[in-house]
Amino acid sequence: MDFGLTDEQEMLRATARDFVAKVCPPEKAKQWDEEGVVPPELFKGMADLDWFSLPFTEEEGGDGGGPLELILIAEELGRSSFDVAMCYIGVLIPGITVFRWGNDEQRRFIRExxxxxxxxxxxxxxEPESGSDAAALRTTAVERGDQFAxxxxxxxxxxxGLPNTTIAxxxxxxxxxxxxxxxxxxLVDPTTPGVEVRRTPTLARHILGTNEVFFNEALIPRENLVGPRDEGWKVMLSNIELEKVIITGGYLGAAQATLDEMxxxxxQxxxxxxxxxxxxxxxxxMADLQTEIDSARMLAYRAAWLLSQGKPCTxxxxxxKLKGSETYVAAARLGMQVCAGHGFSTESVMSFRYRESIVATISGGTSQIQRNGIARSMGLRSY
Ligand SMILES: Cc1cc2nc3c(=O)[nH]c(=O)nc-3n(C[C@H](O)[C@H](O)[C@H](O)COP(=O)(O)OP(=O)(O)OC[C@H]3O[C@@H](n4cnc5c(N)ncnc54)[C@H](O)[C@@H]3O)c2cc1C
Incomplete structure (x- = not known):
């Protein structure tokens, strides 16, 4: 395992840092969060830098970037806010899944x-009744000719809820x-009759926004099936480690920016x-917090390295994920104490960090679920 970054990786990091400074500094992210908007230049800017195609091979239309390159981008975007990092990660991960398992038309859709x-x-x-226990999902799809109801x-x-979005x-x-x-x-087009998307009011994460989606006998073409029928769990799991590693990048960037701000x-x-x-x-x-952030970074980079070697890294x-998310929460909590009254004012960036950090240990798999997985890898039967 090499602890240094290559010149290309350093350049990628510098480009991402520059992108955040110009397009989405934390103050802007806070404003977008308060207004509940996602500006088009954010996605366009990421696409113009070829970040969405980065992990694909040259023949597939990409640049062959590995997990470490993806973490570096997520880390820099996280300095803006975790929500902004999710604008990238939330599209990238399902994009990789659909491209890996999809048919020719689905792959064309991802590429083009x-x-x-x-x-x-x-x-x-x-679903409302299944979060941590995701496989208990109950939304049904019944085959009707060449469609699913x-x-x-x-x-x-x-x-x-954003325009031009397909729901995996x-x-x-x-x-x-x-x-x-x-x-x-x-793959579901949310404008299909029988599909309704309703925004969920939340404490933070208002840039991308999160939603309930209702399906009432919505007819989805059979060719929208990704991968083999009845093997969706396997399809979902195929990218779960990569997802954890990249979102940890987002938490790390957000935690480091929170520390730098405090x-x-x-x-002063x-x-x-x-x-x-x-x-x-x-x-x-603050010295303890920097130590925690560096520990989280080492864990994330180690997992990225394992993934890049094709080695297991469950x-x-x-x-x-556990350490990165808990560290972001700890950073925001300390930031509020250091900034005191100033932090408590909703005009401060720190108050925005505090609001958005709370969900880090919940979304993408809670801390308890991560601990269960770690305990199981130690031979314990943790439920
Ligand atoms: C902002 C946000 C964005 C999200 N984005 C998405 C998304 O894009 N797509 C998507 O599909 N989902 C998304 N989620 C859902 C997210 O994955 C779930 O919220 C998460 O998995 C937890 O599920 P839950 O909220 O239903 O909590 P529950 O599963 O009901 O858990 C409640 C509590 O019980 C604990 N618990 C549950 N089971 C165990 C166990 N076996 N051992 C110990 N403790 C346990 C949990 O850790 C938690 O503390 C998002 C959630 C949030 C808040």
Whole structure:
């Protein structure tokens, strides 16, 4: 494992940092969050930099970037906000899944529309009655000739309310199969009759926005099935480690930016005749936080390296997600204490970090679920 970045990786990081400074600095992300808008230049800018095609091979229309390159982008975007990082990750991950498992037309769609930034993807896995226990999903798809009639409800479908978005929807096609069998992946156009998307009011993450999706006998063409029928669970799992690793990049960037912002404040703000950062109580807390962030970064880079070597990294991916998300929450909590009254004002970027960090240990698999996976890898039967 090499701890240095190549010149190309350094260049990619610098480009991403420049993108955040010019297109989506934290103050802008905060404003978009408050207005609940996602500006078109965000997706277009990412597509113009070829970030959506980065992980695909040259023959597939990409640049052959690996997990580490993807983390570097997510990390820089996370400095803007985790929500902005998700604008990238939330399209990239289902894009890779559909491209790997899809038919020729689906692959063309990913190559020509999604990689070019003209079209987005959202993921509909969770339901009102099934979040951590995702395989308990009940939205059904019944075959009717060359179509599926889909009925049920999805929850937390992030980005599904934006224009030009297709929902990668996990449905139950085999009601009599065992729980993890009988699940299939369907591409659903949310403008299909019988599909209704409703925005969910939330504490944060208002840029992409998250939604409930209702299906009432919606007819979806059979050719929208991605991968083999009844093997959707396998399809979903095929990218789960990569997803954990890249979202950890987003948490790391957000945590580091939160620390940098509180450091700036701690240098400028004076109390008792000295900068507050010189009080050992705060200095040590910030030193501990930098140590935590670096530990999370090492875990994420290790998992990325394992993935790039084609080695298993279920345990390491869960450790990275667990540590990265918990560290972002800890960073925002400390940031509020260091910035004190200033942080509590909703005009501060810190208050925005605090709001959006809370969900880090919930979305993308809760901390308890990550710990279960790690404990199982240790031979414990943790439920
Ligand atoms: C902002 C946001 C964006 C999201 N985006 C998407 C998306 O785009 N697509 C999508 O499909 N889903 C999405 N989700 C859903 C997300 O994956 C779930 O919220 C998450 O998996 C937790 O499910 P739940 O909220 O139903 O909580 P529950 O599963 O009901 O869990 C409640 C509590 O019980 C604990 N718990 C549950 N089971 C166990 C266990 N076995 N051991 C120990 N503790 C346990 C949990 O850790 C948690 O603390 C999003 C959620 C949020 C909040």
């Amino acid at each position: 529309e999604v990689m070019a930034g003209r079209h987005r993807l959202a993921v509909g896995l969770s 889909v009925s049920g409800q999805k929850a937390w479908c992030t980005g599904a 929807t996990y449905v139950r096609t085999g009601p009599r199969e065992p729980k993890h069998g009988g699940i299939s992946l369907l 450091l700036d404040y701690a240098r 703000r004076h109390a008792f005749g000295r900068p507050i950062g010189n009080f050992q109580a705060l200095a040590h807390a 345990r390491e991916g869960s450790m990275a």
